[in-house]
Amino acid sequence: MAADDQETLYDRVGGLPFFTELxxxxxxxxxxxxxxxxxxxxxxxxxxxxRLALFLAQYWGGPxxxxxxxxxPRLRMRHAEFKITKxxxxxxxxxxxxxxxxxQMEPEDRGELIAYLDMAxxxxxxx
Numbered sequence: 001m002a003a004d005d006q007e008t009l010y011d012r013v014g015g016l017p018f019f020t021e022l023x024x025x026x027x028x029x030x031x032x033x034x035x036x037x038x039x040x041x042x043x044x045x046x047x048x049x050x051r052l053a054l055f056l057a058q059y060w061g062g063p064x065x066x067x068x069x070x071x072x073p074r075l076r077m078r079h080a081e082f083k084i085t086k087x088x089x090x091x092x093x094x095x096x097x098x099x100x101x102x103x104q105m106e107p108e109d110r111g112e113l114i115a116y117l118d119m120a121x122x123x124x125x126x127x
Contacts, residue, residue: 008061009109016057018103023053025099035091039082059116075124085127093121 013019027049031037040048054066055073066073082088096117100110 009112010057010061012109013060013103013105016053016062019053019057019060019062022099022103023049023056025102026052026096030095033091033095035088036095039088060113075120076126079124080126083127084125086125089121089125093118096121 010019027040027045030040031042031045051066051070054069058064058066059073084092097114100114100117103110105113
């Protein structure tokens with residue numbers, strides 16, 4: 001396999017279905033979460049779920065469906081309106097790590113995914 005044809009995490013975990021399932025685990029019961037629930041509009045939970053799955057899939061080497069639908073991710077800008085404190089960030093990463101734990105992954109892929117999620121959560125904290 002040429003360097004340009006290197007298999008991505010997206011490929012190794014099974015593509016978009018993996019990210020959709022991961023995000024489904026993350027969002028399961030989120031509206032009842034003390035810190036995260038108020039940040040998510042109940043009437044657009046499906047939309048939020050789809051956007052996160054498409055973003056993660058694209059980030060990890062999948063097709064640019066997120067970009068086609070929403071443009072550049074601009075994560076900090078898109079999250080600026082939300083008060084993301086240390087407590088909110090901790091609740092988000094705790095919930096996301098629990099979702100990762102539900103998934104079948106190779107240890108190296110799991111470690112790579114967790115490192116990214118932790119970094120992203122830290123960068124989005126704005127309070």
